[in-house]
Amino acid sequence: MELLTNLAHGFAVAVTPMNILLCLIGALVGTLIGVLPGIGPIATIAMLLPITYKLDPTGALIMLAGIYYGAQYGGSTTAILVNLPGESSSVVTAIDGHQMAKKGRAGTALAIAAIGSFIAGTFGTILVAALGKPLTSVAQAFGPADYFSLMVLGLVCAIVLASGSVLKAIAMIFLGLLLSTIGTDLETGEQRMTFGLLPLADGIEFVTLAMGMFGFAEILRNLENTESRDLVQQKVTNLMPTKADMKEAAPAIARGTVLGSILGILPGGGAVLAAFGAYTLEKKIAKNPQEFGKGAIRGVAGPESANNAAAQTSFIPLLTLGIPPNAVMAVMVGAMTIHGIVPGPQIMTKQPDLFWGLIASMWIGNLMLVIINLPLVGLWVRLLRVPYRMLFPAILLFCAIGVYSINNQPFDVVLTAFFGLTGYMLIKLGFEPAPMLVAFVLGKIMEEKLRQAMLLSRGDPWTFLDFSKHPISTVLIVVSVVLLILAVTPALRKKRDEVFVED
Amino acid sequence: MSFTRRILMAGSALLMGIAGAAAQAYPNKPITMIVPFAAGGPTDVIARIVGEHMSRTLGQTVVIENVAGAGGTTGITRASRAAPDGYTIMMGHMGTHGAAPGLYPNLAYKPQTDFTPIGLAAGTPIVIVTRKDLPVKDLKEFIDYAKKNEKTINQAHAGSGSVSHITCVLLNEMLKINPTPIPYQGTGPALNDLVSGKVDYMCDQIVSVQGQVAGGGVRGLAIATTARSPSLPNVPTTMEAGLSLFQVSAWNAVFAPKDIPAEAATKLRDALVKAVTDPATKAKLEGLGGVVPDAAGASPEALARLVRTENDRWVPLLQSRVKQ
Numbered sequence: 001m002e003l004l005t006n007l008a009h010g011f012a013v014a015v016t017p018m019n020i021l022l023c024l025i026g027a028l029v030g031t032l033i034g035v036l037p038g039i040g041p042i043a044t045i046a047m048l049l050p051i052t053y054k055l056d057p058t059g060a061l062i063m064l065a066g067i068y069y070g071a072q073y074g075g076s077t078t079a080i081l082v083n084l085p086g087e088s089s090s091v092v093t094a095i096d097g098h099q100m101a102k103k104g105r106a107g108t109a110l111a112i113a114a115i116g117s118f119i120a121g122t123f124g125t126i127l128v129a130a131l132g133k134p135l136t137s138v139a140q141a142f143g144p145a146d147y148f149s150l151m152v153l154g155l156v157c158a159i160v161l162a163s164g165s166v167l168k169a170i171a172m173i174f175l176g177l178l179l180s181t182i183g184t185d186l187e188t189g190e191q192r193m194t195f196g197l198l199p200l201a202d203g204i205e206f207v208t209l210a211m212g213m214f215g216f217a218e219i220l221r222n223l224e225n226t227e228s229r230d231l232v233q234q235k236v237t238n239l240m241p242t243k244a245d246m247k248e249a250a251p252a253i254a255r256g257t258v259l260g261s262i263l264g265i266l267p268g269g270g271a272v273l274a275a276f277g278a279y280t281l282e283k284k285i286a287k288n289p290q291e292f293g294k295g296a297i298r299g300v301a302g303p304e305s306a307n308n309a310a311a312q313t314s315f316i317p318l319l320t321l322g323i324p325p326n327a328v329m330a331v332m333v334g335a336m337t338i339h340g341i342v343p344g345p346q347i348m349t350k351q352p353d354l355f356w357g358l359i360a361s362m363w364i365g366n367l368m369l370v371i372i373n374l375p376l377v378g379l380w381v382r383l384l385r386v387p388y389r390m391l392f393p394a395i396l397l398f399c400a401i402g403v404y405s406i407n408n409q410p411f412d413v414v415l416t417a418f419f420g421l422t423g424y425m426l427i428k429l430g431f432e433p434a435p436m437l438v439a440f441v442l443g444k445i446m447e448e449k450l451r452q453a454m455l456l457s458r459g460d461p462w463t464f465l466d467f468s469k470h471p472i473s474t475v476l477i478v479v480s481v482v483l484l485i486l487a488v489t490p491a492l493r494k495k496r497d498e499v500f501v502e503d
Numbered sequence: 504m505s506f507t508r509r510i511l512m513a514g515s516a517l518l519m520g521i522a523g524a525a526a527q528a529y530p531n532k533p534i535t536m537i538v539p540f541a542a543g544g545p546t547d548v549i550a551r552i553v554g555e556h557m558s559r560t561l562g563q564t565v566v567i568e569n570v571a572g573a574g575g576t577t578g579i580t581r582a583s584r585a586a587p588d589g590y591t592i593m594m595g596h597m598g599t600h601g602a603a604p605g606l607y608p609n610l611a612y613k614p615q616t617d618f619t620p621i622g623l624a625a626g627t628p629i630v631i632v633t634r635k636d637l638p639v640k641d642l643k644e645f646i647d648y649a650k651k652n653e654k655t656i657n658q659a660h661a662g663s664g665s666v667s668h669i670t671c672v673l674l675n676e677m678l679k680i681n682p683t684p685i686p687y688q689g690t691g692p693a694l695n696d697l698v699s700g701k702v703d704y705m706c707d708q709i710v711s712v713q714g715q716v717a718g719g720g721v722r723g724l725a726i727a728t729t730a731r732s733p734s735l736p737n738v739p740t741t742m743e744a745g746l747s748l749f750q751v752s753a754w755n756a757v758f759a760p761k762d763i764p765a766e767a768a769t770k771l772r773d774a775l776v777k778a779v780t781d782p783a784t785k786a787k788l789e790g791l792g793g794v795v796p797d798a799a800g801a802s803p804e805a806l807a808r809l810v811r812t813e814n815d816r817w818v819p820l821l822q823s824r825v826k827q
Contacts, residue, residue, distance in 0.1 A: 049551065184573060189606060322714045337545075337548045338551055444688075455685050
């Protein structure tokens with residue numbers, strides 16, 4: 001009952017006209033930057049920080065949080081329409097979402113993404129409110145060894161389920177891991193594979209790689225092959241999902257929501273693992289997995305629900321511990337400190353207005369987003385009718401601005417162009433970028449956690465299988481090994497061809 | 504009036520117009536302050552608070568531009584190469600201007616000679632924190648414990664070259680202890696593992712750890728200042744705890760590129776002093792656990808001295824302990 005009183009208090013805070021307005025502004029701005037490729041929530045929140053100085057802290061955070069989860073809604077739009085994942089979590093959305101667009105079902109894909117996100121967002125918010133504290137201890141149970149093993153499981157999934165040539169998929173995974181090691185060595189401060197270039201000192205940005213490998217490469221491919229791009233433009237059928245679509249997507253939304261909520265609590269790659277895991281899960285339990293990669297609605301509904309659920313539950317470590325689990329949350333912590341709120345475990349008790357007001361506003365914001373986004377579907381789909389010769393320079397321009405805005409570094413734009421050419425060549429040679437991007441994201445965390453676990457165990461490689469000390473790690477490794485063994489059995493080898501097909 | 508003459512007159516009027524614009528008092532357009540760390544971090548927050556007040560005095564917006572990378576040296580390198588017109592300034596830092604020459608052999612700037620020091624903004628003192636269940640009550644017991652358990656004790660830090668890394672290098676050197684350093688990708692994850700008890704201790708800025716200390720997530724053993732912090736009144740100073748030589752603060756100071764016009768330097772200095780002595784701004788900075796200088800402490804001369812003494816302290820230590 002205490003929960004209900006608290007939530008009532010939260011809604012009382014969140015529904016003041018001012019806070020409603022701020023929530024709406026946040027959600028709108030979030031949608032906009034999500035749609036614009038490359039311009040991410042971190043740069044936007046940093047840019048908008050100055051205008052929050054005059055606001056009260058609760059209102060300021062309501063707006064900034066709106067930008068964050070609003071971007072999750074908007075992010076799927078470009079992924080579906082132009083195969084351009086702006087956020088690491090929408091890489092998998094692009095796979096089937098863009099195929100749906102090519103079949104003239106862009107509207108359906110966008111609508112199902114919005115509906116799935118709303119359901120997931122609602123569930124995630126309730127989870128934050130009801131079980132924030134106990135879930136924090138779950139996240140705290142994960143040590144470096146456990147994280148490493150979780151990343152191993154992620155990579156094994158990528159190997160097992162990659163399409164086309166296994167050898168090529170494994171090669172791409174290793175390329176992704178290799179690229180993730182560029183930059184300053186965490187422990188020694190030594191520069192690795194930077195060719196003495198200062199802009200590479202902190203490694204390659206995910207957005208730089210993704211924009212190049214997906215966005216720029218896709219544009220090159222479209223310019224070469226006019227047929228496939230006209231497909232997207234000419235065949236726009238129904239905008240809204242039919243009853244059959246909803247029935248098909250509903251279980252995927254439910255599964256994605258649960259998986260995303262759990263993985264979102266874990267700091268680091270939570271949202272990416274969530275989207276990726278949800279796609280893998282949907283594909284594995286599907287009756288006709290050969291549809292995946294060719295425009296399966298579950299391939300959109302599952303990961304989109306998962307990443308939005310994860311976006312909500314990733315507030316748990318911030319709100320209950322005051323520790324930011326990712327870069328966006330770190331900027332939110334900065335916003336709190338500018339307003340004189342010291343992030344820490346006391347936020348819940350010392351700032352009940354902020355804590356419960358923010359949670360209530362997250363649900364209100366999600367509701368606003370689904371109301372904003374559903375009518376917009378028609379508009380976005382019409383955008384596809386813009387002649388490609390006008391659309392692609394605009395996409396390139398926004399990509400360039402977005403990539404530049406991450407570090408204010410011109411070098412990053414050049415690097416994106418380089419990855420664009422590389423991506424184009426790789427596609428031509430039958431190498432798929434998706435497993436590489438997943439490996440790139442997981443690789444960074446994996447290396448950090450591997451080294452921490454090895455240092456903590458004083459160099460004992462068996463630490464990952466030490467059940468008495470790291471039970472979570474042990475279980476994850478065992479599951480990974482079982483999956484690998486299953487992979488060599490013929491039944492599953494056939495299935496492998498069906499995830500991560502992009503063409 | 505001949506045509507030529509008319510042209511000449513128009514031309515001279517135009518020139519006078521340009522001269523007039525140039526003579527127009529500094530600043531006549533927004534000023535960019537480069538912050539060499541990501542948005543949301545302690546240096547960024549301090550830069551935003553101070554920059555906001557400086558904007559009011561200068562009559563022009565001070566725009567914060569975050570250029571993160573390589574321990575802050577990417578942003579400072581870029582700022583040091585900006586036009587010396589007073590429209591690009593930077594928030595330098597203990598790392599970028601004090602310790603960097605000891606960490607980066609190919610550093611593209613010289614902290615003592617390549618800048619116009621404007622003044623100190625605020626320092627955030629270092630706090631020594633341990634996991635809450637480490638069996639020690641105070642710094643003295645911790646030192647004994649660390650010496651006895653040298654083989655098993657783990658010290659977290661936020662990555663090579665970070666404040667939490669180099670300040671603990673100094674601490675360990677002073678205590679003559681050899682823990683196993685565990686690197687993390689930033690303060691957040693390091694603090695997370697300290698709260699959950701996976702590592703034993705770390706050194707970090709008060710602004711990053713005070714919430715956890717106050718909330719009981721970690722234990723604060725000592726703060727590296729001469730006076731206790733109002734933000735953490737229960738944490739003794741290193742003086743009280745018997746380690747008086749460990750006086751460390753992650754200071755943040757405004758610098759401009761070398762040779763900016765004297766007028767711009769004076770105006771920037773005045774605006775900075777006004778910002779840090781303003782009661783509201785001061786209270787905000789102190790709320791973060793910051794130590795705010797008085798007018799004399801915020802002077803360019805004091806800052807130039809600070810850079811020299813910090814270079815003397817960090818560079819030899821880091822060259823011997825970090826880069827073998």
